[in-house]
Amino acid sequence: MHIVIIGTGYVGLVTGACFSDLGHNVSCLDIDKQKIATLQKGISPIFEPGLEELIQKGIYSNRLRFIHEHDDSSLSADLFFMCLPTPSGKDGDCDLSYLTKACQDLAPRLHTGYRIIVNKSTVPVGTAEMVKAILSEGIKKDVSFDVVSNPEFLKEGKAIEDFMHPDRIIIGTENQKPKDIMQELYKSFSDTPTIFMDAASAEMTKYAANAMLACRISFMNELAHLAEKFGANIKKIKLGIGLDKRIGSQFLEAGLGYGGSCFPKDIKAINYMAQKEGLFSPILQAIDTTNRNQVPLFVDKIIKTIGSAEKLKGLKIAILGLAFKAFTDDIRESKSLELINELSKLGCELSLFDPVAMENTKQLFDNHPSITFSENEYACVENSDALVLVTEWPQFKVLDFNKIMQKMKKAYLFDGRNFLDKNKLKEMGFYYYGIGN
Numbered sequence: 001m002h003i004v005i006i007g008t009g010y011v012g013l014v015t016g017a018c019f020s021d022l023g024h025n026v027s028c029l030d031i032d033k034q035k036i037a038t039l040q041k042g043i044s045p046i047f048e049p050g051l052e053e054l055i056q057k058g059i060y061s062n063r064l065r066f067i068h069e070h071d072d073s074s075l076s077a078d079l080f081f082m083c084l085p086t087p088s089g090k091d092g093d094c095d096l097s098y099l100t101k102a103c104q105d106l107a108p109r110l111h112t113g114y115r116i117i118v119n120k121s122t123v124p125v126g127t128a129e130m131v132k133a134i135l136s137e138g139i140k141k142d143v144s145f146d147v148v149s150n151p152e153f154l155k156e157g158k159a160i161e162d163f164m165h166p167d168r169i170i171i172g173t174e175n176q177k178p179k180d181i182m183q184e185l186y187k188s189f190s191d192t193p194t195i196f197m198d199a200a201s202a203e204m205t206k207y208a209a210n211a212m213l214a215c216r217i218s219f220m221n222e223l224a225h226l227a228e229k230f231g232a233n234i235k236k237i238k239l240g241i242g243l244d245k246r247i248g249s250q251f252l253e254a255g256l257g258y259g260g261s262c263f264p265k266d267i268k269a270i271n272y273m274a275q276k277e278g279l280f281s282p283i284l285q286a287i288d289t290t291n292r293n294q295v296p297l298f299v300d301k302i303i304k305t306i307g308s309a310e311k312l313k314g315l316k317i318a319i320l321g322l323a324f325k326a327f328t329d330d331i332r333e334s335k336s337l338e339l340i341n342e343l344s345k346l347g348c349e350l351s352l353f354d355p356v357a358m359e360n361t362k363q364l365f366d367n368h369p370s371i372t373f374s375e376n377e378y379a380c381v382e383n384s385d386a387l388v389l390v391t392e393w394p395q396f397k398v399l400d401f402n403k404i405m406q407k408m409k410k411a412y413l414f415d416g417r418n419f420l421d422k423n424k425l426k427e428m429g430f431y432y433y434g435i436g437n
């Protein structure tokens with residue numbers, strides 16, 4: 001099939017590269033000219049394992065190309081995938097301006113035939129209807145179309161694997177023609193449950209999935225505070241409940257909370273949807289409240305351990321991990337950024353390291369008087385008074401902690417992900433502080 005991807009970011013680029021690998025003819029369009037120029041050279045502008053190889057394979061096979069505006073070829077496509085940003089608006093609502101703009105731009109250019117506009121962005125219930133209305137207004141009379149909701153569930157860092165082997169495919173449309181075409185498009189995923197539903201349910205399924213996952217994280221974070229108070233250990237509790245098949249063991253890690261470009265904005269958006277309709281949804285609200293408390297509580301723990309906020313002034317703190325999670329360079333809504341801001345306000349000198357997210361972070365803090373970027377973990381901890389682990393990169397687990405200890409001035413270690421071997425580190429002489437651990 002001939003597919004156009006509109007919005008070539010984390011979701012659009014992976015979707016485009018994977019569809020081309022499955023034999024489809026794909027044009028990826030983005031308004032960011034620099035991004036398109038980079039992609040045309042076969043270079044991925046984002047860090048995502050396996051993605052650059054797929055891009056190069058697609059370009060070489062002539063099934064994948066990158067454009068910054070529509071042309072005759074893109075306008076003759078069968079399917080247009082909308083993979084556009086849907087960030088938080090100022091009240092926590094979902095900002096649909098990127099999607100609106102892209103639809104308004106596309107509609108008058110389409111000529112003759114039948115097209116399917118597929119929405120892969122995470123959007124509030126009713127957006128498929130909104131897209132239909134925008135297109136109907138701008139589209140020529142000899143073009144017919146359907147709008148389908150096909151939410152994406154990939155995880156950054158494992159995006160290719162998730163796209164190629166999804167747990168399920170959700171297709172939101174009640175019309176037969178787009179159902180048949182979408183089924184054909186996904187025919188190589190015959191082992192994957194494909195669920196057809198109305199567009200509103202498909203749109204809500206995405207929010208429900210993210211809210212459920214975020215809820216598990218916030219729930220465990222609340223339990224971690226209780227565990228800490230009562231002398232219990234949240235890691236053991238996690239094991240104890242995770243083996244219950246009704247519960248399962250995933251998304252039960254206590255820590256600094258969830259970040260990234262999806263959970264925070266999606267939880268705010270579903271809350272906004274509920275409030276707008278006057279609905280009472282205390283659980284949805286609590287997910288966000290608990291998450292927002294995690295960094296301030298952790299900073300409190302650092303202050304209490306050191307003695308006072310005053311004593312923190314001028315101390316050198318090493319921060320390991322800047323990405324919002326491991327295996328990505330994405331720092332959007334990263335807990336590291338929150339922590340960096342809080343500790344800077346307290347007058348700390350910060351040295352930062354992340355295996356792949358340094359460049360993105362430098363763009364935010366370059367030339368900051370009290371922030372330095374280090375070459376590696378050992379340089380990062382040099383002369384530091386405390387080490388804070390924020391992102392669970394596997395390479396941090398296997399550091400030479402004897403060497404780390406020698407390089408540090410004081411052996412305070414705050415593990416924001418309960419990721420390191422607490423007992424071993426304590427034996428070595430570190431003052432170890434986790435979260436409920």
Ligand code: NAD
Pocket residue numbers: 006007008009010011012029030031032035083084085086098101102120121122123152153154155156261262
């Ligand atoms: P992103 O910011 O990485 O990419 C969006 C791209 O759209 C950018 O490259 C931007 O330049 C481009 N763009 C903006 N306006 C445009 C226009 N008018 N025409 C063409 N291109 C335009 O965003 P993302 O992380 O890929 O997320 C996209 C959507 O998918 C969001 O709704 C998000 O919630 C959802 N989603 C994201 C993930 C994830 O892990 N990132 C997972 C599932 C769903």
